[in-house]
Amino acid sequence: MSRITPSSFDAESVRSQFPVLNRELKQGRPVFLDSAASAQKPSAVIAKEREVEEQYFANAYRGRYSFGARIDEELEASRKKIASFIGAASGSQIAFTAGTTLGLNQVAFGWGRSRLQPGDEVVITPMEHHANFVPWQQLVRETGATLKMLPLTADGRLDVTAFDDVITRRTKIVAVCTMSNVLGTVNPVSDLARRAHHVGAILVADGAQSVPHSPTDVLSDDVDFLVFSGHKIYGPTGVGVIYGRADRLEEIEPIVFGGHMISRVTMDDSEWADTPARLEAGTLPIVQAIALGTAIDWVNQTGLESIHAHEQSLLAEATRRLMEIPGMRIYGPSPQYKGAIIAFRVENLHPEDLAAMLDRRGVFTRHGHHCTMPLHELLGVTATTRASFAAYNTMEDVDKLVHAIQFAREKLRLV
Amino acid sequence: MAGQVSLVQIRIMSIDELLEEFEDLLDWEEQCDFLIDLGFELPKFSADLKNEENIVKGCQSLVWLVAEPEVSDGVTVVCIRADSDSMIVRGLIAVLLAAYSEKTPQQILDLDIEALFQRMGLNQHLSSTRRNGLHGMVRRIRSIAASNCT
Known part of the structure; x- marks a missing residue:
């Protein structure tokens, strides 16, 4: 655990590096509480995108001219930064993809399609984002395998006592989010990986929510695949990452075919390029993939441990303050078991009405099912309002959220 | 009948009155x-009207x-x-009722509701899910009007 106290982290100085958060709206500076959907970008990332576009843009891995060479160099540097950020040994274990959704589809179909048979099982959890739910649902339908769920405890954690019953010799794949995008629950990935490996299965981690907010170590967690997105870690949209253990990454068959991913094409057949190129068909999101490296530099310079400690202190304070509001119900475990996401409902206040009223106070939250319809079915509600925190949020943001909810309660005549 | 909404209650305001008040707001x-x-x-629906068929x-x-x-x-x-x-x-819903209720099927089909939404700035201020929902209601009303057109 980090010993850094919130006061040693200067959230105002962090915030000042995000131009969009320093706009003056009618209600003052925006209170941005939707980073779990997409984080804002610091000036450094925006500047890097601009630098690439203005100074040396070219297609990647093709041109024998100086711009092309510079692009290749920048892309490889970005791969290395990403690898070292998540504890991977080599940049060649990092494949660029469009985002977590495409990455998980590539893993599910590229690895699972040729390996799953009727009788085999894929184990996921009810708290998965649709991106880590629907591909497996489709894959088992196609292969005749079965989809199984790890059960949740009443407070929205995985029930560890059920691991051995659910993950069995029939299990071929365990796919789980490292952190829930609704409940905030942080899952015991290394325990799950150990159990999966014990029965001869692989562990696929959807890291979209945790990678930006707490340290990741793919080696000590021993995950086979980890997938995450650029835009949730202060980077650009349109780029994501598939990390694979070296031997596992070789086992993925391409599911997207075309330029760059081949070594030889004849009239009758094609041969694939080396990994990771064979998983990167077509033109990469070049500018975005390079700027993702800059986003990771930014997180490293700011300090991921300090960011984590700061966000957890915001989470604890926000939870405490929200629970004082009459009719408040927070979904998910207590702050010690989760990251800085709070999904909630206020009695007699429709989540979309609430989000609309918060917007009137310049407080930006998300409402709806957050791409987790099975989870919401389990929770017995169709929608929740979600506040999610990132490095640039401040205690003042927490205060404004609480006041905005009070405003909504007054306007909707609950006070 | 308990929970039955009387038409008198619905006839709160004509659409012109409603628009006049709405546009006076800052x-x-x-x-x-x-x-x-x-x-x-x-008026609120009684529990029996909140059925699957009416959704x-x-x-x-x-x-x-x-x-x-x-x-x-x-x-x-x-x-x-x-x-x-x-x-x-x-x-x-109150806006839609003011615009549509007590109209003949042909009047309903002839009404340019999009122009009304535009005039009220609703497209600008509502989320896309709300806009879709609003259009869902309009479609339902228009299809009922169409099936009662003589």
């Missing part, structure tokens, strides 16, 4: 409050809508009632 803040006020005034698809909020033809003075008009679990949506 900004979206006040207009949103006005919609909420309309929402509070809208309007495409709304993130739950919306129940009943539209029935009724003959009044030898003319067929469409009587519309609706309810939602969202107060802002209830306000929007």
